Amino acid sequence: MSEKPKTYYEIAVEKGYSRRDFMKFSAMMAAMLGLESSAIGKVAKALETKTRLPVIWLHGQECTCCSESFIRSSHPLVADILLDKISLDYTETLMAPAGYQAEKSLTETMEKYHGQYVLTVEGSVPLNNEGVYCCIGGRTFEDIIAEAADGAKAVIAWGNCASAGCVQASKPNPTGATPIHKLINGKPVINVQGCPPIADIMAGVLVHILTFDRLPELDRLGRPKAFYSKRVHDTCYRRPNYDAGLFVESFDDGNAKQGYCLYKMGCRGPVTYNACGVTQWNNGVSFPIRSGHPCLGCSEANFWDNGPFYRHLTSIPGFGIESTADKVGLGLGIATGVGLVAHAISTNIRKRQLINTKECKPEEDKTNES
């Protein structure tokens, strides 16, 4: 047990990866992070010399799609090195121990690596009714998070649940689902947005912390700028069709195959910040828009409340489910027109004398004022 802790490179070699595989992984990660080519050496050096980064991965109100996405990372080294139980000290879904042993390993890690471990959270925290809607090992998730965050050097919120509350926080949010950054004070929280986030982005964020010992640059919403500074729309391969005014009109429209833009099918690409168009999914196989489905905007807060998904204008509350700003606006416009016609008629009757003589009857004043 007391042997020297192994570096990432040593673990990789032990697992049968060649030097070449390792360098490819380092280069891929550097490219993902948007670093210049000289940084490949830095990434490789960090992985060669640094011992494992203790990671605690907690699950709250979520569906585990973030974990599922992560284990499908495009390079096998990601799963093997970063996710394997070697690196993950505690994660409900994938760890070997259960029950008391599992809880023991969590407590041990928190004590042993106090101030060093990275806390990663998948899922939101319910606050209503004292947090009873999510309890693990007899404790509320709120309580667990508070304890785990205390000794963490940084906190990563995986996915929309942990970053913005996702579906359980959509109206009326019965459990009081709350994102992580609203509960943690004084600690940096990285929001790795998406439902789920792209695996390579998740790996990239971890590698960045490992390599540079600091957090990646974040935008105003706490998302790493390297991945979330561009709209899906601006990196979409269908964009030329948008600029040419070529739009898919319905889901059975043959032009969808021709690459026409999905904007009129409610595509959220123009209002969504993510790297889908560049990185794509599952080792660059595809992404929703490429597969013919409009973007749902899953890396944006409130994306469930911004519905319906297949229309671009949200329903206006209080005017019924099918009411868009345009329908309400047109209605108001017509009402205005009718009102003005009535007013014009009234003007011609009531102000006849004024119009004809530029004088008002004195007695008319009296009768109308009383």
Add this chain to the structure above:
Amino acid sequence: MHPVYVWELPVRFFHWINALSVVTLIITGYLMGTPPAIQSSLEASNSYWFGTIRLIHFIAAYAFFFNFLVRIYWGFVGNRFANWKNFIPYRKRQWRDMWEIFRVDVFQVKCEDNPNLGHNALASFVYFLLFLVFVLTVLTGFGLYSASSGAWFSSLFTWVPVLLGGDMATRNIHHILMWFFIIFAIIHIYLVFYHDYIDWNGTMSSIIGGWKFQEEGKEEREKELEK
């Protein structure tokens, strides 16, 4: 009847640049929100009309914004009809006048000759609200634009979508505000006809030439109102 110079040249320029840019913005903006179904045999790379629509929208937006700044400036240096004090109802009599206008012109329960040469109290207040809508529209518009432009000026607005809960919400607010402009324009144009019809003072042409006409003896009342 004698002529009074009411709308100075910068005010008239503001009005017409504003009108032109708002109409342009509404047409291009509506097209951007609801693109027409046009089929083309051209390759996408050979056509860019929708991109041009967006470009026109953005250029008109800049024109609209800087034109608005000029008008705000003129509210401090222009004549008494252009002064900013007319627009913000911070005096009791402005509210009282508004009520009078409701009685005389809106519900028409009282007959009175219009004593105002410039904007009346109600119109001024509506313009004040309109200016607030201008500000909101500019904020949401440039906030949305900042993501794709990267220009220094629009990057000053990146905080707007964050504050409003994302680009989707920002976009919706921007879209709803468009309808405010449309409905304002309908009523505004109607009221120009209305006042031209009943006031006999050249309301309609005043926004081109700047002059309105006032009956002898009415001047006293006008001056008194300005106090």
